[in-house]
Amino acid sequence: MGSIPAGIWVIASGVIIYGLYVGADIFAPLALAVFLWLVIEGFARMLQERFTKLPRWLAQLGAVLVILGATTAVIVIFIDGLNEFAKNAGAYETRINEVIVGVYKTFNINTVAPPDLSSMLFNMQNTKFVQPIIDSVQGLASSFVLIMIYIAFLFLAERNWPTKLDFIFPESKAREQAREVGHQVRKSMEQYLWVQTVISVIITIITYINLLILGLDNALFWAFIVFFLNYIPTIGSIVAAFLPGLFALAQPDWPSYMPADATLNAVIVLACVSIWQFAIGNFVQPRMMGESLNLSALVVLVSLAVWGAIWGIPGMFLSAPLTVLLMILFAQIPGVHWIAILLSADGKPIKLKTQQIAETEQIAEN
Incomplete structure (x- = not known):
């Protein structure tokens, strides 16, 4: 590759990346809609393979209803979890303040008074760090309707794609290669999403059972947090293991069969969640993923x-x-x-x- 093509490639890449960044409110929901559409299509094809006489439109409708039902269930679980946290917010804040005081005493930090949770969370520096995350979550929630509209139009446009492909690639060899590229992309995406979903479901069920046995508050909420974070490569599984453990430090009451030391309980929760993340992520997932990633x-x-x-x-x-x-x-x-x-x-x-x-x-x- 010569210097001129390389320069053009760098400039084009910069323009594309800048365009994706500026148009994030449009392109990010569209990308999410495409991948959700792939999940629905893959599930619809699976229904048709099992029930050969099932019409395609009915299989697609069934897949859409299953996805909407699962989405509704997840929203209800998250709302219930947040309400549960709100009810016990005072007890959690008191416990966290005790942990902060204990940390200051343990490390002999000389200060007038240890900060409380409110002053730590709502100072200017931490607000600047957390605000982009909050804005991104709010933006994703507000884009839900737009994502649903995109999915509906993807279903409507699907029937015309073969004809458009024939017009774009009049030569049979180029058209065949384009179809094969599309098939390979679709196959890889569906396999990745399917395997990732199955792995996340397995980890979620095991995590929920573990947290329920250990007596962690709001175990179902934390299990679903683990489910979604597992879709984020590498870092997601690490964060998913640490969040329940950190929350365990703030939990004031534990079952009688658990140790009296909250720090030890947090270590136990962290270990129980981490061991399954490590085992399934390193031994089961690579075998299921194959060459899709x-x-x-x-x-x-x-x-x-x-x-x-x-x-x-x-x-x-x-x-x-x-x-x-x-x-x-x-x-x-x-x-x-x-x-x-x-x-x-x-x-x-x-x-x-x-x-x-x-x-x-x-x-x-x-």
Whole structure:
């Protein structure tokens, strides 16, 4: 690649990234809608495979109703959890203030008086740090209706895609390659989302049982927090393990069979949640994931930071599948094939059948 093409590529990348950042309110909900649509379509196809006489529209309707039902159930659980926290807010605040005083005494921090929870949370510095997270969550919630509208129009536009593809690629070879790229992207995204959902459900159920046995307040709420955080690569599972443990420090009352020391209880909660995250994430998930996420660990972290900076929390959730999408697309373009190699974990990005056939014919000619 010459210096001029490289320069053009850098400029184009900067313009695209800036456009995605400026248009986050439009593109982030659209990306979420596409991935939710893929989940619905995958579930609808599964219904049709099991019930062969089921019409496609009825399978899609069933899948939509299941997704809406699950979404409603999750919203109800979160609202109930927040209400439960609000009822016991005074007791939690008192316990946290006691922990802060204990920390100051343990480390012999000389000060007039240890700060309380309110002064720590609502000072200017911490507010500036937390506010972007709160704004991102509020923005995601407010975009829910827009996401639903996008999904509806995706279903309406689906039937015309084959015809549009024929017009865009009049040559049969190019059209076949475009269809294969689309099929591979769809297959990789669906497999990633399906495996990630199954893994998150398994971890959530085990976490809920563990937290229920240990006696942590609002165990169902924390289990669902763990479920959603597991969609964020690497960092999500770490945060998911630490949050219930940190909350355990603030819990004032525990069952009689648990130790009297709240710090020891927090360590037990952290250990119980972490061991399942580690075991399933390192032994079960790689076997189920297969080649759908052929990304190096460094690329996963960098993509998490980049997409998070561009789109906030939605970007973090979508960072891995979006990077896989880019890797598949780059692998088909000779000028940027090297980027796909750098993104892949084994240096072998996915090759399409048409690409493999072309390479075989070239070798035969030589």
